[in-house]
Amino acid sequence: AQAHPPPVRLVLNLCDIERPRPIHRRGQGTFVATIVEGVDDQRDVMKAAYPLIVRSLANMVIYLTRVDGVLESHFITIEQGHYTVRLTDSEEAFFDQIYGRIQPLACSHLVINNDFVPDLPDNLWQGDETTRQIGWAGKKLDAMGLLPAAIPIHEYLSERELRHVKRLYGIGGLSYGNLSARALHNPAHFWMSASGVDKSKLETVGRDILLVTDYIPEKLMIRLSVPANVEPRRVSVDAIEHYMIYREHPSVGAIVHIHAWWRDPIPSTEVNYPCGTYELAREVAELVRQEPDPSRAVVGLKNHGLTITGHSLPEIFERIEGKIVPQVPMS
Structure with missing residues (x-):
């Protein structure tokens, strides 16, 4: 039998900004960086570039x-990360920096597939005190202005492309922040908010909270x-x-993740790995481990946000x- 070639790990997708070409890869392990050339002196790069992520089915x-005659490469990630490399030195140094930005992300491993087992005990189908606390916490995040509007990806994608995005990234939409809490009935398990849902309306077990x-x-x-009676979300x-x-x-009894920053200096991850990767999880877990009290840790995720344990x-x-800063520093 003919051996299958190894999966492609990185695709550089050079596109016309007006007609971005979607890349329909075969697996989640392929990292796609779409490259476009915009107008000179573009000031609102995020607005111009972010829709291209979903239109080209890219990771970045x-x-x-x-800008003022100097070439800038702006990196935009699906988590709304935005950082820049400028050509102020040699071209070799410029491309070394670009490689350094792409390589760790392209070599990371997504852990976003779900195995749904319809065995939740009947008495938990309507939730419990812990799931109600998660619902309350989602409303708190909304009241604090920490729930950016979900990105309406259906406005940018056809039905076929939307199905492709869901399969590749394991998401039902793009929304930000998440909440979890250890389960009362089994401390080895935990309840967590679903992907792509309105975090201010976390109500239904299996759909909003899993x-x-x-x-x-x-x-x-x-x-x-x-x-057994709900079609689950991821x-x-x-x-x-x-x-x-x-x-x-x-x-640790609960964890909150928000796209915001801490008022005071905090430890932070060194690489902006994509959300849902084993590498990001490992780095965050290591920083929590190093805290004097891991059960009350505040850890920064580079170009992304905060993970807070409690x-x-x-x-x-x-x-x-009173300790949250809405703007995440980008570097």
Whole structure:
């Protein structure tokens, strides 16, 4: 039998900005960076470039523009990360920086597939005190202005492309932030918000909030216990990160992830790995481990946001009051 060639890990997709070409790759392991040349002196790069991520089915857009005559490469990620490399030295140094930005991301491993097991006990189909706390916490994030509007990807994609995005990235839409809390009935499990849902309206078990029961490393898959009477949504892509933290630290009772920053200096990851990758989860878990009290940690995710651990969701919100900065620093 003829051996299958190894999957392509990186595609550089050079496109016309007006007609971006979507890349329909075969698997989640292929990282696509779409490269476009924009107008000179483009000031609102995020607005010009972000739709190209979904229109070209990419993991990242590299948007080229000249500002005051200097070439700039703007890197835009699906998590709304935005950072810049400028050609101020030699071309060799410029391209070394570009390589350094792409290589770690392209070589990372997504853990976004879900194994839905319809075995959730009947008495949990309507939720419990923990799921109600998650719903309350979602409303708190909304009241604090920490839930950016979900990106309407259906406006940019055909039905076929939308199905492709869901299959590749394991998402039902693009929304930001997530919440989780350790399960009362089984401390080895935890409840977590779903992917692509309105975090201010977390109500239905299996659709808005899911029970994470295990991680299957050989399949890079998260196992979920769901009601038999609901068509489940995928859990947040950050489930692998939360899984690592809960497994190692029994005193952690809840975790909040937001796209904002901390008022005071905090430890932060060094590479802006994509959400849902094993590498990002491992780096965040290591920073939590290094904290004096891992059960009350505040860790920065480079160009992305915060992961905050606590004993409970109300305890976390009490601690963060007045300490959140809406703008995430980009570098």
